[in-house]
Amino acid sequence: MFACKILGEENVTGPVLVWYNKTMDNDKRFVTGLDVGTENVRTIIAAVDKDGVATVVGYNENKTTGMRKGVPANLTGPASSIDRVLGEAERMSGYEVKSAYVSINGSQILSTKTEGMIAVGTAEHEINEQDLARVEDVAVTGRIPANRDVLDVVPLEYALDGQGGIKDPLGMSGARLEMRANVISALTPNCENLKKATMAADVEAKRLIPSVVAAAKAVLTERQKENGVAVIDMGSATTSVAVYEEGDLQYVGVVPAGSNNVTNDLAIVLAIDPEMAEEIKTRFVTGNFDSNKNSIIRIGKEGKNERAFERKEVEDVIKARLDEIFSEIRKKLKSARYDQRLPEGIVLTGGGAKMRDIEIFAKNALEASVKIGVPEGLGGVSEAIEKPDFAVAAGLALFAAEEAALDFTPSKTPKKSIKLSNTPNFLKKIFSKF
Numbered sequence: 001m002f003a004c005k006i007l008g009e010e011n012v013t014g015p016v017l018v019w020y021n022k023t024m025d026n027d028k029r030f031v032t033g034l035d036v037g038t039e040n041v042r043t044i045i046a047a048v049d050k051d052g053v054a055t056v057v058g059y060n061e062n063k064t065t066g067m068r069k070g071v072p073a074n075l076t077g078p079a080s081s082i083d084r085v086l087g088e089a090e091r092m093s094g095y096e097v098k099s100a101y102v103s104i105n106g107s108q109i110l111s112t113k114t115e116g117m118i119a120v121g122t123a124e125h126e127i128n129e130q131d132l133a134r135v136e137d138v139a140v141t142g143r144i145p146a147n148r149d150v151l152d153v154v155p156l157e158y159a160l161d162g163q164g165g166i167k168d169p170l171g172m173s174g175a176r177l178e179m180r181a182n183v184i185s186a187l188t189p190n191c192e193n194l195k196k197a198t199m200a201a202d203v204e205a206k207r208l209i210p211s212v213v214a215a216a217k218a219v220l221t222e223r224q225k226e227n228g229v230a231v232i233d234m235g236s237a238t239t240s241v242a243v244y245e246e247g248d249l250q251y252v253g254v255v256p257a258g259s260n261n262v263t264n265d266l267a268i269v270l271a272i273d274p275e276m277a278e279e280i281k282t283r284f285v286t287g288n289f290d291s292n293k294n295s296i297i298r299i300g301k302e303g304k305n306e307r308a309f310e311r312k313e314v315e316d317v318i319k320a321r322l323d324e325i326f327s328e329i330r331k332k333l334k335s336a337r338y339d340q341r342l343p344e345g346i347v348l349t350g351g352g353a354k355m356r357d358i359e360i361f362a363k364n365a366l367e368a369s370v371k372i373g374v375p376e377g378l379g380g381v382s383e384a385i386e387k388p389d390f391a392v393a394a395g396l397a398l399f400a401a402e403e404a405a406l407d408f409t410p411s412k413t414p415k416k417s418i419k420l421s422n423t424p425n426f427l428k429k430i431f432s433k434f
């Protein structure tokens, strides 16, 4: 079997494919990120070398069917969308995808702050992996409703014998261990249905990761996460926010409305079909709503189906919906106590972030500095995926690459950059044996 590599910088006219024999190459692992959105499904296949460096070897995007507000509305639609999107990426990479890191979305995703405490022995006792697993268990068990799957447990802080502010208590001494954590969960039926849909396309969903958390992985720097930053992923039917501070994921929330609601509002108010509304939105509107108030927007073919609309009327419809979505996001940030408290500001991703000057609108709506996020951290990235709407697929591939890198050094503890909090429980159990 063969795989190909897309070369990056030197690539002027498009991806250059360099073929190499994969069966001869034991120095690589292949990983796949699969972003199953409400409107679009995107995938990135990457080759990971033994230093953990991930290089894109295949990618693709397609329209999705059978998804509603970020969750499967049936199985066949998402399954065939996944099958189609992977087909082309597999041909590009020469690699057959058997498993993937998959995005999960929807307002069902919850971020719950919890606490746990355990007695670990005498004051001389050194905290070990088993103690950490036990205190995590206490912090999670019974705090999350039974119809929810825990997607991640992010340890925020530990305390030993009442002394808090401890990030990593491993090897430290104490008799009483406390933990504060952020537990990310999703409704079990939605998780199961997403896994079933990917399975129907012959792909095992190895891990489900909230879309916005995956996007954050691809667009944020460690410094931003340390100082305090939020990522807002504006998709077609959802807008999600993830807040990072002190290096950790502090909060995740999802608003069940996105850029497609803007299109639908336009279609209704202007009495036009959604295709025309989409064209108006993407071609003529910017997030700087103060400009050219009195001009006319003309669309369609002259003398045939041409229509003319006052820009002010169009902008008022779009602005009203964006105002609503961003005020919901602001409410979420406020409830998590991060409103106006983010030194590194906001990073926007998703298809909605492609609206021209959306950062101007978001800056006014959220009273924070705003940037557009494009995926980083993957080698061999071509222009086609250097866009805010590929951030989720890129982040999923990066998460997968981190864990694939562990494959090369199974007897060592993970590198510092790989956080145990982002590691599934079965891997944590393996680490705890070393």
Ligand SMILES: Nc1ncnc2c1ncn2[C@@H]1O[C@H](COP(=O)(O)OP(=O)(O)OP(=O)(O)O)[C@@H](O)[C@H]1O
Pocket: 036, 037, 038, 039, 040, 041, 069, 070, 105, 211, 234, 235, 236, 237, 238, 239, 258, 259, 260, 261, 263, 278, 281, 282, 350, 351, 352, 353, 354, 355, 356, 389
């Ligand atoms: N240039 C543009 N200007 C404005 N909106 C755009 C532009 N390009 C794409 N969009 C919008 O982005 C949306 C699609 O974004 P994306 O692909 O991130 O959604 P999704 O992941 O399928 O949905 P979700 O995350 O809500 O499940 C569409 O509503 C589309 O109109």
Ligand SMILES: [Mg+2]
Pocket: 036, 037, 038, 211, 235, 236, 350, 392
């Ligand atoms: Mg999305």
